[in-house]
Amino acid sequence: MILELDSVSKRYGKVEAMKEFSLSVSEGERFAILGPNGAGKTTSISMIATLLRPDSGSIRVSGHDVQKERKRVRGLIGLGPQDVGLYPSFSAIENLKYFGHLHGLRGAELERRIGEVLEIAGLVDEAKKRVLQYSGRMRRRLNLAVGLLHRPALLLLDEPTAGVDPQSRNRIIEDLRAINQSTGMTIVYTTHYMEEVETLCDRVAIIDHGELVVCDRVANLLRSLGTAVILARVTAGSERLVDAIRGQIGARQLSASDGLLQLGVDNARDALPELLRLADCVGATVEDIQVRKPSLEQVFLSLTGRGLRD
Amino acid sequence: MLNLWNVTQKDLRLLYRDPLALVLLIIMPLALIVLLSTAFSNVLTGSTRIRIAVVDLDQSQTSGAVINGMIASDSLVIDRVPAKGSAFSRAQAAALLGGGERLAVLVIPAGFGEALAGGSHPALTYYADPAQARNGHLVAQAIQAAFQAAGANNAPAVSAVNVDEQPLVRGASLPSVFEQTVPGFTFMFVFWLAGLIAFSVFAERRVYGTWHRNYISPVSPVTIVSGKLIAAYVIGCAQVLALFVLGWLVYGMQLGDAPAIALVIGCFLLVPLAFGLCVAAFIQNQQVLGQFMNLTVVLLGALGGSMVPIFLLPGWMRAIARFTPTYWVMTAAQDLMFRGANLRDVTTNLVVLVAFAFALFVVGAAKFRTAT
Structure with missing residues (x-):
């Protein structure tokens, strides 16, 4: 395992940011920590990156304890902080040279690595421009390039796509996939965009209020909802409808929150008319009904009873 | 490194x-x-009050009148220092100057009042802080003005008083x-x-x-x-x-x-x-x-x-x-x-x-x- 968290807890005053948090990540994995704002994503990344000390529990990177062997761990990790971490009055090359030096890179080796990461970031032609002349998208990509420069075994990215336009987001996700495939670098990243996780990641840990809700392969989690999800907006009699559905329809998953009924089913074609019939029987009013492919948003709703963006 | x-x-x-x-x-x-x-x-050459220490080794009526004249002056703030014995050293003057706290130390020597009354021109020692010596003429002017004020009451030949500036440190320019x-x-x-x-x-x-x-x-x-x-x-x-x-x-x-x-x-x-x-x-x-x-x-x-x-x-x-x-x-x-x-x-x-x-x-x- 390249990363192991064992019963990690962290408290800020009265707020328990992480509670007995455990997970492990294998080498070469693309792993996401998914959760709503305030769930503890940045706290977890900061602790792995040696920026925060856990109150209890242990974190190991490639077998090295992040508290006892900080220097060793810091040589193994690369960090893409949530906010871009670059010197704006320096050019891309100057930023890369400075951070490369900090990681002990010098001379021809440094030049070669800079060329490589500029290529990945698509910034070869803009490399001598000062960062303050860059667009937000270019800065994000350079931010990622700096994190890759010393070829870390474990790349930690804290919401790398937050505040980025959809086109740039897709590009960043594609870049990450390419890097992982070409170098075998393990990527652990936090996000609250479940579409990104579905596109990029092998496994995901869903967290909420500092607790691990579930950790599994993305495909398994999606499969747990069946082949389709029926979302029904029920304006009256939703509780009666839920009671009626139980045992009547072969629902893999059933949850109701604020009048929104969610059913994970294997056969939507059979389940849909049955649902409408039951609603009619119990006098429930269905205002809107949709059938969707299962998503992590629905997994989160089914596990926590609320939406990821609530 | x-x-x-x-x-x-x-x-x-x-x-x-x-x-x-x-x-x-x-x-x-x-x-x-x-x-x-x-x-x-401009401020220094204007109405700023200058702080000086005065040591009266003479302890005569004339020296007292001169010091009172200085105290009454608008341009001087006088710190009256009690005399210890009949001599005054440069080291004592340096201590009183206090690294720039006072602009000068004026010493009225023993026999000063008597000499004035006898019509002679006694020397008056004025220890200046060389670091502030560019403003020394202000001290001289203020002292002379105070003597004139005192002279109006006591009538010695104030114009004959010789104010002698003595830089404390040898060779230091101003x-x-x-x-x-x-x-x-x-x-x-x-x-x-x-x-x-x-x-x-x-x-x-x-x-x-x-x-x-x-x-x-x-x-x-x-x-x-x-x-x-x-x-x-x-x-x-x-x-x-x-x-x-x-x-x-x-x-x-x-x-x-x-x-x-x-x-x-x-x-x-x-x-x-x-x-x-x-x-x-x-x-x-x-x-x-x-x-x-x-x-x-x-x-x-x-x-x-x-x-x-x-x-x-x-x-x-x-x-x-x-x-x-x-x-x-x-x-x-x-x-x-x-x-x-x-x-x-x-x-x-x-x-x-x-x-x-x-x-x-x-x-x-x-x-x-x-x-x-």
């Missing part, structure tokens, strides 16, 4: 690319030196107003180094977002902070050098014992560095930081004798001045530049400056560690 140089070089380059910071560090003090020197000179303002404003603005360090840390943490990236590199946090402090030290040296060379070339400022002055300044520069570490650790808000630094620079300058010579300050402010590092560097610099002192004479100043730096560094480093 390579990493330390790497961080230092980065901070120097960042500053080089920030023209506003360069303006603040070099151009601002220069403009103030030129502008306020002129204004300052400083100009620029020789007060150049070191004064230089030392005052050097304190902006503290702001520079604090703003730099603030920018890395809150604006550039580079603090964490630096922090999680294999280079130790001590190296990263030390690199920042060394960069500020280099900038401080360049700032002082530029302003002193300018004062020397353009305004003919004396440098006196230059190697000793360099050592004093070298020790003094440690104070704003350590203070910068404290400010960076305790203040996390950019607006508060700016206002705090403005206030600190002005307060230290005003209290420590950078903006206004110490002797012009009221007594309670002169007492407070000793708690400011600017007081200790100003008095050391003036002793070395204009009073002919050597390194040994300013040992106390050096020790106090290093103690200031050490105390601030200990507090700053401890808080910085927890704050970041």
